[in-house]
Amino acid sequence: MGDTFTSASHRYFRHDAGFSLDDLVYNSAVPIYACNREGVITFYNAAAVVLWGRTPDVKKDRWSGAYKMYYSDGSELPLEQSPTALAATGMNVLVEAEVIIERPDGTIKKVLSFPRAIRNAAGQVVGAHTTLIDITEKASLEERQAFLSSIIASSDDAIVSKSLEGIITSWNIGAERLFGYAAEEVIGKSITILIPKSRLSEEEYILGQIRKGEKVDHYQTVRLNKYGKELLVSLTVSPIKDKQGRLIGASKIARDISDEVKVQNAIYQYTRDLEALNSISQTISSKLDVQSTLQQVTDASREVTGAAYGTFFYNLVDEDGTANIRFTVSGYPEEAAKHLPIPRDTALLHPTFNGTEIVRSDDITKDPRYGQNQPFYGMPGGHPQVVSYLAAPVVSAKGVVMGALFLGHPEPGKFSLHHESLISNITAQAAVALDNSRLFEEVKALNAKKDEFIALASHELKTPLTSVYGYLQLLAKGPDSKMTSLFVDKGLKQLDKLNKLVSELLDVSKIEAGKLQFNTEFFDLNELLHETVEAFSFSINSHRIILDAQETPVYIKADKERIEQVIINFLSNAVKYSPDADRVWVGCKRKEGSVEISIKDKGIGLTPSQQQKIFTRFYRADNTSGISGLGIGLYLSREIVERHAGTIQLTSEYGKGSEFVISLPLPKN
Secondary structure (H helix, E strand, C coil): CCEEEECCCCEEEECCCCCCHHHHHHCCCCCEEEEECCCEEEEECHHHHHHHCCCCCCCCCECCCCCEEEECCCCECCHHHCHHHHHHCCCCCCCCEEEEEECCCCCEEEEEEEEEEEECCCCCEEEEEEEEEECCCCCCHHHHHHHHHHHHHHCCCEEEEEECCCEEEEECHHHHHHHCCCHHHHCCCEHHHHCCHHHHHHHHHHHHHHHCCCCEEEEEEEEECCCCCEEEEEEEEEEEECCCCCEEEEEEEEEECHHHHHHHHHHHHHHHHHHHHHHHHHHHHHCCCHHHHHHHHHHHHHHHHCCCEEEEEEEEECCCCCEEEEEEEECCCHHHHHCCCCCCCCCCCHHHHCCCCCEEECCHHHCCCCCCCCCCCCCCCCCCCCCEEEEEEEECCCCCEEEEEEEEECCCCCCCHHHHHHHHHHHHHHHHHHHHHHHHHHHHHHHHHHHHHHHHHHHHHHHHHHHHHHHHHHHHCCCCCHHHHHHHHHHHHHHHHHHHHHHHHHHHHHHHHCCCCCCEEEEEHHHHHHHHHHHHHHHCCCCEEEEEECCCCCEEEEEHHHHHHHHHHHHHHHHHCCCCCCEEEEEEEEECCEEEEEEEECCCCCCHHHHHHCCCCCCCCCCCCCCCCCCCHHHHHHHHHHHCCCEEEEEEECCCEEEEEEEEECCCC
16 A cells, blocks of 8 residues: 655655656646545645646635636636535536636636546545646647547546437446446447337437537436346436537436435435325314314325225213214225224234234235134125235323224235334324314313303393392382382392393303394494483483484394494493593494494503403403403404404503494495
8 A cells, every 4th residue: 555645735645656646646737636525625736826826725715726716607606616516515526617717816717627526435425626627728629629538438427429310439437337338339339229118209309409409408317228227317418519510419428316316205205204294283183073083084094105995993982981983984985884894803903902013914814813703704795805904003192092093905015114104103193183182072062061051040040130120110119218219229220230241141151152143124223323322321420422423324234132232332331441531422434335333432441462352251451440340241242243244443542541443334235
């Protein structure tokens, strides 16, 4: 072995025979330099210094010793995109690249760059070396062709030239390595010996492009080697012209991209799997419904594995402890599946039912556990044919087997270890989704009971209140007594409040149950507003209600009593939440296609945070202590207005008051 000596400006290699690299490289007239993968210049010769017009600073310069670099069209070339950088980073391997360099004195040189990757003993790219040819003043065409021929001959890529008839005229070492033919075996023969019969039309297309003087760039296709093996290659085919510019043939660069395609396919498959799993996760989480989750998981599992059939069995235990098995099918009629027997805990199905493992078989009929149990001894009659088999248990976070997913295909060998991994992920997500669905159904059941309780409690409260209300009315018609009249009046008002609260609670219960009824009719909203404001004004003495409404009728189709309820709610709130004011403003305006009712006060107002929550059921602002209410009036009002296809808008400033604008649609002509 020889010795290697390294310095920033000098490199020697002492061969056993004793000759120096000085004469071959360092003192060569051809500029040569090398960089590691980080772009640090590790070698350059004197010719490179002359070409660059400067000595590179190895501590600062990267990828080249040139002052500046440009593409052949004159646009600036970033150093990290230079041919040497692309070769050293493994991003590209260029046979040659024409670039322009600028020297410190401002002179320009056109240069041909020939980068090559440098690999270590393990075949890993550790850097690149580049040969530079100054073509500012071009040498003779023969010299350039001879030089290029030597480069082509030693290229790692297969470089082939052919005539316009497709006859091979040159064949480099790279072509020998790629296709297995020696040059003498192929020169003079048709290029079609490398092309599969099914792709012969591609050669006609390529030659057609060449005859038009056009280049075929990065054409990915399949070619044959000497032994008939198909190779994935990327072709770049360029026209060849003689000294007079006449088209005489084509040069073809072929690169084996089998490994690249394999990696790309692996990346694509991995990305596709991630997208599929993410899509499945989003899909099964979007609906908290057990049956929907089961069906979505079954369909998605069949799709990602390529299964012909899929079945999901889920063990649901009712409140009374009764087992209830639900199932879904995919790729097989549900009606037909209903007539098939439920799978039993046989030897073959035991690992799945027991939650111990996933079972995968290329041919289930050859499994020793198959067909050993009566009464079917195999697949039941009418069952779809299953040869490839994949079954996975669905286990909850607590380790309880919730069900099982079964996939089948009538052909053998359809499921791989990759599919097994996918199904393992899907069933894990399904277990979480089913747990959530079950909890959601429990919450819905509890919520239904709560609504039932509210309705019952409200009913039980309303019955005695109605009776007391009637008795007090009779008492009020009795003998005149100031004290009796005063207490009766106060009692009636309190009972009226209680009656209103109970009615609102009943309305909340009806809304939650979707049973709030509306009796729509055509009526004059303007008239209703005048009547409501007038009646409300008589019931209060703390505020003056100022009504600004047109006298012309405004007819709408709505539930008159509910709209009146909404108006009274907003009037009551305006008075209640403006204790230090004495006026409330009410307006009514006709708009294009709608009518707006506004209620404005100079009360305590609302903060931005309170405005976001004010229509929430049972919400009470923290600055309303001492003011009666359950926080359901605005919630009911919004529900009523929205059920009429209307809207409510709020404008408020804390400490200065609020304005609510109710918009209701006008009937279409």
